[in-house]
Amino acid sequence: MSNRLLCRVFCLVQAIVLSHVFPAWAGPVTAVPYEATFEDAADNANWQFADVPPNLFQPSNSVLTHWEVGNLTSRYGASSLYVVDKDNNVGYDKGSYLIAAYRTYMLPAGQYNVSFDWKAVGNSSDGLYVAWVPANQSIVGMQSGAVIPSYIQLNLINDLRTSEPRSQAITQPMKQNAAFKNVTGSVNVTTGVNYNLVFVWVVNNSSADPMTPGACIDNVQVTRVLTSSDGFELPDNLSYAAVGNNAKFSWTGTADSWDFELYGSQSTDPVAAQSGLTTQEIQMGLTTLPEGIYTFRVRSWGDGEHSRWVEYTNILIYDPAAHCLDYLNFSAPGVTCTYGDYLSEMDDAIFDNVGFIDYGYESIESRHTIHYVPGETDPRTNGMLPTVPPGEIAAVRLGNWDEGGYGQSVTYTILVTEDIGVLQVKYAVVSQSGGHERPEQPTFYLEILDMNNNQLSPTCGVADFRPPTSGMAEGWHIGSESDIYWREWTTIGINLQDYIGQNVKVRIRTSGCSPTAHWGYGYFTLGCSSGEIIGVTCGEKPRTLAVDPGFKYRWYKPNNPDEPFYAGQDSTAQELYIASNDSNLYACDLISLANEECYFTLRASAMARYPKARATFTHTPEDCINRVSITNNSSIFGYYFIDGREMEVNTMDTCGSYEWSRINDDGSSTVFSTARYPDPLVLPNEGDTFQVQLKVGMVGDITCFGIDTFDVYVPAIGPNEAVTEQYICAGDSVEFEGALYKEPGEYPILLQNVAGCDSLLTLRLNVLQVDTVVEDPDTICDDQVLQWRGVTINGQDFLGDSVFYSSLQSSMLDCDSIVYVKQITVMENLLVALDEIPSEVCADDTAIIISYHVEAGSAKQYDLVFEGEGKVTFGDILNHPITDESVIVLPLRNSSGIQVEPGNYSALLTVYNYNKCGNVQFPIEFGVLYSRHILQQKWNDAIAIKNAQYNGGYDFVSYRWYRNGEPINEYGPYLYLGEGNEFVWGDYYQVGLVCAGKTEEILTCPLYPEPKESGSMQPSLANVGGMWKVSAPNLGTGEALVWSSMGLPLGKWSIQNGEVYIPQPERQGVYIIEVRSFTNAEVSVLKAVVD
Incomplete structure (x- = not known):
């Protein structure tokens, strides 16, 4: 390579590196206390990131993991600072590199605390460093994580500690922490030096998969170290x-x-x-x-x-009531812990000592303990096994990692009720393997026992898990040492449906190996389910059917065994997809994970299902006891469509719950049974007419129920008497109940009627010496006229029994002459007088009295039937016998002392005549006023209405004030006469109130103000720096409400320790401050003026 090319490469790399080197920051002094919650975009802009420069020579090897602020994870609030991988997920990519996030602080010289929340897992060569670096030192990202740069090593915050209650020193690099944890350290600031708070994520593992998440930071705080x-x-x-x-x-x-x-x-x-x-x-x-x-x-x-x-x-x-058994409390009733040595599989030495050994979840000596710290992992599994399974708040650890052949157990006694169908055990196991034969290996053993400690089912009521003897086995992983094996959290279900109504024991025991050189322990949680198919919803077609976790599964169609499963269905899955046109009946075999020969079957329909309440009531008196027998025909009904028409099918499945209630006269109900087949109802022998409500529910869905109401009529039974009157000619006889009678007189016979009650039947025998014809008796009213055999009988001329005779020359009963006899009874018409009923009564009164007088005729009973809400408030009175008191009492309080609902009521009183001469009806109307106790006079110029907490629970939306029965143009929740005005003693005040949800105005009972000197709260008002200070030393806690002079609410303030400060309104004028106590119904009113 030419020198020119080398120069170009060097210069380019230098430029890239320098682009990630930031100069010392200069600017305003950082305000302390400082807190970065990463919710403030302006503050987030001050955070800088030193990522790894792109690899220009091998772009595919560029490090894309980087820091960012976002809302993918956080501890408090929505956002935090964290590392993301190449796919922008919270995590990181494997390799060797170093990236940093930092913020610059300009602080006065002194000592400061740095606090922040963090989480990071990482492999053994990964980790998070935190440093307090002078701002004149360069912060750079690096392509290699093998060497930690000096700007980190020389400036680490070395005194980091976790929060209470187990404050612990934290060493760097920080890792193996899957849940946010708060740490605090201290730093020093030298005069004239700015500093960077630097978070550095180092990765140095190019082969192992990342253990996410990487570094995550939230809630950074920088505060002064406080001094005396x-x-x-x-x-x-x-x-x-x-x-x-x-x-x-x-x-x-x-x-x-x-x-x-x-x-x-x-x-x-x-x-x-x-x-x-x-x-x-x-x-x-x-x-x-x-x-x-x-x-x-x-x-x-x-x-x-x-x-x-x-x-x-x-x-x-922890709420034990939320669980079917209290498995976290080793001292709870029905829980027994033991410990001892484990010498052989057949040895019971682990049960020698009763009690539990718990020095805390961190101690190696603890053999029965609880783990509940979020994000905690087992260190002997390389941090791969959480100590608490997902969805649970805590887990029991049974055993420890101490050698010595120890064993321990915990046994829970549980009553298997109908809602406990399956015991769900979540467990995880960590143990050494000594390469022994299986009986000598460390053990995690679960068994279901009867109350005599015998296994209920040696085949299906046990589960035995031991580490592999050598090499790997399915479901096991290698831990931090080559001889340590661990098994991830697994759910196993155990069927308890065969033991409903019985007490059973759930025993779990763990042990090391019997040669004593290797240890073993297990984590577990216990829970229960109904053991029913989930997804059968109320009146809706299920989209899926699911069963309990912890089994293998075998779905099939019992009514259509040859019909194949369609696309989207997996017959071996825990959850089965249901298509919209599917109406099959499905069955699922839940097969034990410990033994495939052990299973139980659940069934559910793919139709929409709904519980229907159906019952019949039969009068079945016996032994002179008036009874009604109940036949429950309720069931679960299925619904499906054929040609657009909904069809109903009785699935014959039983309902999950039953609630039988009797409807009371006031409209309330009283539950008398929750059994599927309730006992017969025993009723008064006088008979009754009432309603029964049946509410049935669906298994597994407490919100799904069907309700129906049944009218039940029960006739009267009891001992009764009857007279049979017969006539014979002289010398003849008559047969009566198996005997012959010929002499005139009365002959009583004791019998039993159909209800099993004693009955007296009397034969009244008349012997006619001449032919006498007795016609059926008749009854007329006193204003009627009867024509009989040429005789005119005017009811106005007779009262009581009148007998008329007519002699004819004809034959009757073969007697020699005939006399016609007829008994006529003339009855009085019914005349009832009603005393005047007050048009208004006060809710404070005890009752409304309706007095009546029967002035003529014979009254039998009366009905008082209400209209509208009166049926609920007072309840209809039906078939009430007429008594000597001649009064109808309508209580204004129920049995619990609660006043009736104020309002206007109307009813119809019907008094029934004993005979056919007509009934009498009276319309009844009255109003019930609100109690005067919902009003409270404060001082000599103010009356307030108590709020719902003290007025009986009423929420009013409209107010109209009256004085001496006349409206006074006041429409607020209080009456204030104004400065210098006082009540005129002897006047009375009322308020017309409209309750929330109603339109009718109802008055309160009159309140007659009385002179007052002071209130018990003795509130006072002071003007303090633009605030109103309200002081009520005797109040304690309460609230202050501010109203404008027009009655408009302006706000509400809480009173603590007898005082509160209220900002004064900007608008001038007079304001009312209403002071209310939370401990009683006292209300005080203060006048405040803004000039």
Whole structure:
């Protein structure tokens, strides 16, 4: 090569290198505290990147991995700084190179903290370096990662440490960390020297595939190291504790205030945040926090400056109720841990000692422990095995990596209910292999036992996993040493449907090898499923059918076994595709991974399915007990189309749930059974008429249900009496219930009726000495006239029983003469008087009383039937017997003491006559006013309406004020008379209110103001620097609402510790400040003026 060509090549390479060498930066002093969240485009522009120059000689060998700011990953917020590969994915390409990202800082001399979040995995020769480099030194990307340049080595930040609670020193290069982790170090700034904070990603492995992700950075903070002269301190001693039903987060330190943020491991936005805290702790209900892994961070404020965020990480919040068994709690009822030596496969020494050994998940001595740190990997697997499987929050580790032939177990006792069809075990195994025969190898063993510790099924209720004796085996990988094998997370399902209703034991044990020189341990999680096919949706045709993971699968069509599977279907997959025109019945054999001879079968239809509630009710009294038997005909119905018409088919599949309820008179319902076949209903012997509602659900879908309501009529039963009256001529006899009678008189016979009740049947025998014809008796009303055998009977002339005779010369019953006899009963017409009913009643009253008087006739019963909402509020009264009290009581509170809904109600009262002489009806109308207790008088010139929290839950949208029954042109949620005006004592006030979702205005009960000297909250108002300061020392917590003089709401402010500052409005005028307490219903009103 000529010198000229060499010169050209050298000059070109030099130009490329120099293009990635940036001069010392000069500019304004960097403001501290500084934080780069990478959400601010202006600040992002200050970050610079030193990538590898392109390879001009071999362009295909150019390094395309580079740094960038984007939103492909982040810890908090949407964006971060990270390395991407040639396809612009979060990751990197293999090779040997070095790339850097950096930002220049101009800071006053002193000591500073540098804090940031990072994650990176990488191979053994890869890693992340962080350095604090004087700005006059060149930052360049390099084609080789074999040698770390001096500008990095000489300026490393060497005191990096992780956050609490396990603060640990971090050595560089940083790697093998798959989840974001916060670290903090310190740097020094010399007078007149600018510095670059440099993140360097080094790769030096050209053969192994990358272990992603590469370097990722977020939330960079640069803050002063605080000293005693600053007046506030960095938050310290961060801690978390569960206190009763609350999560308590606390810290120590001195500051004017603190900011608090709480994050879940899967959230980039805080799940809770609060600024300006003046206490060193915050509590929140555990039930408000979904189970998961949480991090909280705190920063302090003093003299207008804040510290860096200080974090407390890896808080496990676990809800045992969300799991079918509490597998993470070794002390829970039904959980037994043991430990001992493992000498042979037949030896039970591992069960010798009851208890668990747990020194924390990092300790080699722990034999029963919990792993829950996000991103943690097992170091004996080269960081390839996560300690927690995807989709779970924590896993149990059983065993350790200590030699000595140790064994340990944990046993869980579980009641197998109907919703537990399959036990799902996720497990991973790490163990050494000593090359022994299989019985001597380290063991991970799962078995299902009865309560006597016998295996329920030695064939299908066990799973045994051991490392290969020599060489590789399917599903196993080589770990950090050649004799270490590990098995990735695997799901195995165990069918428990045959044990529903039984208590069973799930025992897992691990051990080292029996010759004691090699160790073994396993990770696992336990869960349950219903063991049903998933995808059978409510009323919709399924698009896929899926079964539980952890099995092998064999799908087939039991009704069409020869029909082939169509394109898109895999008969051995966990999930089966269903075409839109498919209406087949499918079956799937779920085959055990441990033994292919063990399987169970599930079935599901490809039709749209919906549960239908169907039942019949039969009156079946027995032994004088009034009963109704219920026949449940409910089922799952399938739907499909033929020639555009929807067809219904009863699949005969049972529903997944049943809920039988009786509809009460007030419209509410009471559940009396959740059984598929409920017991007969036992009812009063007087009989009843009511409604039963049946709600049926589909298995695996709690949102899919069918409902129907059935009218049930139950007749009265009980002991009854009846009289049979007969007439005979003298000398004759009559047969009655098997006996002959000839003498006149009454003859009682005791029998049992169809309901099994005692019944008295009496024969009343009349012996006619002459031929007498007794005609059927008759009844007329007092305003009617009856013509009988030439006799006129006027009801106005007779009351009670009147007997009329007519003699004729004819023969009757073969007696010698005939006398016609007829009994006429004249009944009074019904006359009922009703007392005056108040047109309005107050919701504070106990009840509405409707008084009636029966002045003539005989009343039997009454109905009071409401219109509209009255049917729900009061409920119809049907077939109510007339009593001596002669009153109808309508309670204004239900059994729980809750007032009825205010409003206008109307009903029809019908009083029924005992006879056919007519009934009486009265229209009933009244209004129920809002309780006067939703109004609160404050001072002598203001009345406020309580909010929904204290007024019974009402949300009002319209207001109209009245004084002494007359409107006064006030339309706001309070009445303020204005400066210098007071109530006239003796006047009364009401408010016409319209509730949200309604249009009808209902008045409140009258409120008569009373003279007041002061309120219990004693609020005061002060003007402080353009702010209103509202002080209510006795209030505690509450809220302040500001209204214009026109009644328009201007804003709401939270009151903490009895005071709040409110910005004054810009517009001059008079304003009302309404102060409300959260602990009671007190309301105060203040007048404020802006001049």
